[in-house]
Amino acid sequence: MLRTTERKSMKKFLIMVWWILAALGGHAQENAENILTNIPYYPENVILKDTYIGKRCVLDLSYPAGAKGFATIVWFHGGGLTGGEKFIPGELRGKGIAIVAPNYRLHPKVSAAEAIRDAAAAIAWVFNHIGEYGGDSSLIFVSGHSAGGYLTAMTGLDKSWLEVQGIDANRIAGLIPFSGHTITHKTIRKERGIADTRPVIDSLAPLYHVRTDAPPLLLITGDRELEMLGRYEENAYLMRMMKVAGHKETRLLVDSLNHASLRLRQQEDVIQENNRFLNSLTDALGEGVIATDAEGRCIFMNAEAERLLGWQRDELIGKDVHETIHFQTATGIPLAREECPMHASVVVRHVFRSDLDAFTRKDGRLFPISVVSMPIFQGDVFVGTVAAFQDITERKRDEDFLLATSSRLSALIESLQACVLVEDEQGKVVLTNQFFCDTFRPGSLTNELVGSRAAEVLRQCGSLMPSPTAFADLLERLLHERAPTMAIELPLADGRVLELDFVPIYLFPAMPQAEDCRGHLWLFREITERKQAEIEIRRAREAAEQANSAKSDFLANMSHEIRTPMNGVIGMTELVLDTDLNDEQREYMRIVKSSAESLLTVINDILDFSKIEARKMQIEQTTFNLYDQIGETLKSLALRAHQKGLEIICQMAPELPAWVVGDPGRLRQVLVN
DSSP states (O other): OOOHHHHHHHHHHHHHHHHHHHHHHOOSOOOOEEEEEEEEOSOHHHHHHOHHHHHHSEEEEEEETTOOSEEEEEEEOOSTTTOOOOOOOGGGTTSSSEEEEEOOOOTTTSOTHHHHHHHHHHHHHHHHHGGGGTEEEEEEEEEEETHHHHHHHHHHHOTHHHHHTTOOGGGOSEEEEESOOSSSOHHHHHHTTOOTTSOOOSTTSGGGGOOTTOOOEEEEOOOTTTSSTTHHHHHHHHHHHHHHTTOOOEEEEOGGGHHHHHHHHHHHHHHHHHHHHHHHHHHHSSSEEEEEETTSBEEEEOHHHHHHHOOOHHHHTTSBHHHHHOSBOTTSOBOOGGGOTTTSTTTTTSOEEEEEEEEEOTTSOEEEEEEEEEEEEETTEEEEEEEEEEEOHHHHHHHHHHHHHHHHHHHHHHHOSSEEEEEOTTSBEEEEOHHHHHHHSTTOOHHHHTTSBHHHHHHHHGGGSSOHHHHHHHHHHHHHHOOOEEEEEEEOTTSOEEEEEEEEEESSTTSOOGGGEEEEEEEEEEOHHHHHHHHHHHHHHHHHHHHHHHHHHHHHHHHHHHHHHHHHHHHHHHHHHTSOOOHHHHHHHHHHHHHHHHHHHHHHHHHHHHHHHTTOOOOOOEEEEHHHHHHHHHHHHHHHHHHTTOOOOOOOOTTSOSEEEEOHHHHHHHHHO
8 A cells, every 4th residue: 555645646646647638638628717917926126126037027827717726837938048938828728727827037138047046936936826816835836848848847856946935846746847958958058158969967957956855757758850959868868867866756758749849849939930020010010019917017018119218128027007108198297097098997908099198208208199008818817908109299299280270270261351161172161251151141150061061052152142043053164164263243132242252272273183172262252332332433433524525515615716706806906017006006016916826825725625635636637848837937936035035046957858748737836835
């Protein structure tokens, strides 16, 4: 009969085998599960000293809902201690056991041995906390693939790593490394400058720590042809040496589990490739991307987020996103988490979109963002969020400028004493003013017209015209020609008169193209008073012209009537001067003649001016001797010049013709004047 300790060991070993078979065969009963992500497994004081620990040293936990006393598997991912990402193997989920998937720090950021320290800290966290979730701390198994298998063996066989964490490694229910190194890991050898083909067994090799009292050990590896170089031999040698040391619970599974080892390796390769692709994709988006866990701590950010926020990934990973970059509104008012539209507990599980929020850079500068935040669920369990955001500082500046410009334009249009209607390229009203409403639709407001069909609104305007049909034809012609047309007079049925300007709106007015048309401007001005003033002015001008014509006719007639007796006076004076007169009488008669001639000249001038105004001036066309005419004219002036002590001399160019055709009287009038 087996002893009690042997019976317990056998039970643990059977659990290990059952877990392997369940994982590979999928025959276990499916159970509901709860999932928690990115739980830090180092104390807070350690995390605060090293941001890289805060970023990498977290774990995910999946455990059966409502269950008690269940077993737990700690699963370490592979990646050569230089890469990889935590994941919960899908084959293990829903099997009634808990799965813990830790991340650990990677070479070359830290020495490869630090990964063993992190693995021990993660295992210690499970021992200290799994009971809080209903797990049995006596049924904790440790497993992992490749580099994860190496960490499994090192933490379980070298007791010193867990002793630092206050845990006895022998408390582990079982060690199940998949295809792990049992010699010193190749990355550690690379750190030391040792070739990959040169095996080393030292304190950092599981083989170095072979011992009798180690936990049950199930070594899983593929055969020589399918495994990575030397892995089969390493694991076979470890099994042999464990048995030589007296360990009775070491098993090696090979051929029957080849496909499991290969599938795990392929799965980890796919995960690493997907992670690289995801990083490249998010870096190429041109948008900042931040992912958080369920508690709001940053677990991922891309290069654009680094540029926009001024934080490096290693600095922000592990920090509370709300408290670090979203703790104030766009206007600088402090914003508590529970009032935050993006991070409050009541909204964090819903999609959030906003162009009104702002993030705070590391240097304290606040900048407006356009953000979309999406919740992440694993099944029905909320595990975090991912947010994509853009800096919209330039867009906000442009929007403010457009708003200010639009406000000024609206104020200008409202102040115009003209009816304004603007339609877009779809024929809908986008802008009008109150003057338009008061003129065509009394009692309505401008916002009531916005969005209406412009054609219908203008058709209603036509009801004020004497001929609505003619107005509709005019509108159709303007829209068809689509050319700027100004000052179209529109008489209204009530006697008022409007003037219409039609202006098509083009993106490039200097080079108008039909495809660039973005609507039309209709502007109506009331010109009733101007038209009335034009009529009054025309009537006044006509009356003045009539009065002036009457005056000219009167002067023309009067001048003729006066000139006739004056010619008689001059003629009779000349006859008297031809008689015998004494000197005194002759002098008197000369004065009479001179005065009569002067008066006749004035009368002739008045007559000529009147004829000009009356458009009755006529120029004679007769042949006369130019020299004789000029000589006779100067004779009449010579006497007056002599009386004033002047001398008149006439010199004519020899090339002037003697005989010309014209009006000799008008020539004499010009010379005398």
